[in-house]
Amino acid sequence: MAEQFDLVVVGGGPGGYASAFYGASAGLNVALVEKDTLGGTCLNRGCIPAKAFLETAAARRHVQHATEFGIDAVLGDTDFAVAQARKQKIVDGLVKGLTGLVKAKKVTYFLGVGALNADNTVTVTGAEGTTQLTGHSVVLAAGSVPRVIPGFEPGGPVMTSDEVLMLDRIPARIAVIGGGAIGCEFASTFADLGAQVTILEGLPKILPGLDADLANVVVRSFQKKKIDIKTGVAVKSHAPTGSGSTVISYGENETLEVDAVIVSVGRRPFTDQLALGSTKVAVSDRGFVEVDEYCRTSVPDVYAIGDLINTPQLAHVAYAEAILVVKQVLGETAIPVNYNRVPWAIYCSPEVAWAGPGEEAAKAAGYDVVVSKHQFRANSRAMIIGETDGLVKIIAKKNADGTAGQVLGVHMVGPWVTEQLSGGYLAVNWEATVEEIAHFIQPHPSLSELFGETVMALTGRSINA
């Protein structure tokens, strides 16, 4: 007999559990289907573990520089197994928290693979057989898996993020294939942990799409870390040496011997087990479930969110999409996500964070812009913490009289900028002008003063610059 719910959610990652919990908090009777562990990629194989390792790298950096602060610390060995255990403890704690929320919010949890049927019911196949779920609405949130490239299938020294995050040692020589956000985070982590890292990027530069001024700061910082960045090169194949390492062929007959190959060439939507072929849910030729701006699929009452659809692959975007969908299910006013203005964050060292278009993107979109950039090297707090690489860059619309108007984009690179973005995020999304925010006060001394200073500069005046 089919069990009846208001909402059936397939997938227990950020999009899925946010749908379930938000819906349950609004009084919906929710079923949540997850085939593996609550928390999905983000918590188990993505953001959270990766940031945990980045923090291990940060701890090592601090010890490295401790003598500058008068601490007589000696940099010892890094026991990555300990870092791994610490990460796992964090992850387990968070999974436990989610499990508690499932119970507290009275969400009915099904462990198994959820597949959609033509009549909008969901079949859950678990260890103990199958269950039929009927929901008034269905949310597909099955997430994504790492893309692989032919010849570099995971195994031995070749790994994707899934395997990297389970390492218990630090490979001495690492090639990171793909210089996007994930690749740069791994490169930064392992370089700070003492590995010799090479980035192999097919495009002319790493972090493609990022504002050039920010990307240049990252490149210079990476060079200081002795990360070798090779751009415009295609990888061809690799040949294991027999001693655990492998030799990559790339570019114009060049080779590189490494102990680990991290393939980070993006993630693909994971529709594989949803059985959409038997339904009328449209899937694009790139594999994304097709939705409108309200995350509605081509089948009424079936929604898709998160990495399954062609929107920014960010957990917080999935959260927003979850709320968008549940509000519709509740019959409330639903406001689509403005994907051009979501917050972005890359947690490499130095961190990168932004909202709204960069300078090139704003110009390409047809805006006349006024731009202001300020460096962290003149910021007192940055000097105090000893991390002065980076800048804040604000892109504003140019008024007819040449002055700066509405803030289009706020872009930051440098220490803790992922924590500093929120003011800029609000400015962009509230469509504030520089005049409207210039009189707001930043604490002193703080890193966030640089944002205030940059805004003020756009009004034509300044204090510290």
Place this chain on the structure above:
Amino acid sequence: MAEITLPQLGETVTEGTITRWFKKIGETVAADEPLFEVSTDKVDTEVPSPIAGVLTEIRVQEGDTVAVGTVIAVVGDSVTASDASATLASSNVAEASSPSPVATAPTPAEAPQVVASSPAPAPAPAPAPVAAAPAPAAPAPTAPPAGGAGSVGTGGSAGVVLSPVVRKLISENGLDASRITGTGPGGRITRDDVVAVIERGGATSAPAAPVASAPAAARPAVSAPRAVAGARDEVVPLSKIRQATGAHMVASKAISPHVLSVVEVDFANVDAVRNKVKEEFKATEGFSLTYLPFIARAVVDALGDFPHLNASVGDQDLIVHRFVDLGIAVDMDYQGLLVPVVRDAESKRLRALAREINDLGNRARTRRVTPDEITGGTFTISNNGSAGSVLTMPVINQPQVAVLSTDAIAKKPVVVEIPGGGESIAIHPVGNLAMAWDHRAFDGAYAAGFLVRVKTILETRDWSSEV
């Protein structure tokens, strides 16, 4: 169950005073049955219930003033009101009867104007050039496609999410968010959307103090003797509409140098046709064919020849309208004056004009016109003759430049030419058309030329083709 909100009564109206509830709690109300009466700075109007049901809650008492969009009552369905939210959730359909700027069907946005044709308007601070910019009807195409079960909720205007800075921009310019087409996701109003409205000249003046905008000059001497009520006096409070009319009249007299020009019109030619068709007209249309539609038609045609009377005075220029939105002043049984507007009157023939004048007049008298129907006229006719006066100097309805009074038509001896030569005295229906006009816009010869043109049309046109 539905929450009843104070509806958007017009684009410059931001609040209203509930003056009367027609239903008590527990009483049944039918859809479209009058539920309450609301008084705004422009008009008192009866508001029908958007749905049928039982009035379960009154949240705003008579005499209280609340903002547009405020929930003022709850109408439940007659069976159970309490489990309605569950029904809503599972039916997945937002049955939003309340106005929702986000997902309602396209509403033609009338030109957001400073101008109020009503004598009880949002004040017109000096004839605003804005008057000339009739914004094109702006549909709101952003409602999402009806995919799912029409599942995008519309939760009333409270559901509009505006950025604080956009909200401030809207408020500073006296605009109404529900009248701005949003181009952001889900029809959200962006800063650019607001700026575009402002640049189109759509800024509606904030309903500030009427006289304040025409300061000092507006009431030069009025401040001198202050009326004090004595023991033998009765103090009658001035209604909102009375006060607003007063403020507008004072301002108009201060703004425009008024001049009066009058012509006497022989309505025998009109009567020849009117008498022939009036039985049939009454039978088919349901109301009597008066002189007013003939005069309106003649005025509209004459405005084509004398366009500067269909205009507004700008800073350094005269803004001439290429359309005639003809205001018709309607007395509400001594309780005030309203000027509903016949839109695009230049495109309407006699019968259509008659129908519309009759409909607007009836609704104005019963306070069922919307504020939008009484704003934005380009020329006004005040039908004083129906009250019996023979010569009236009306006050210009700002920012228009002329207003025509149609005075009483009575049988009078007139000199007529006898076919075959000679003259004789005959008994004809005769009345005055008296026009107050703004000497800033043109001179007496032009005004007289217009009036004579109206007179000629009335006296010589073969009206049988139009009725």
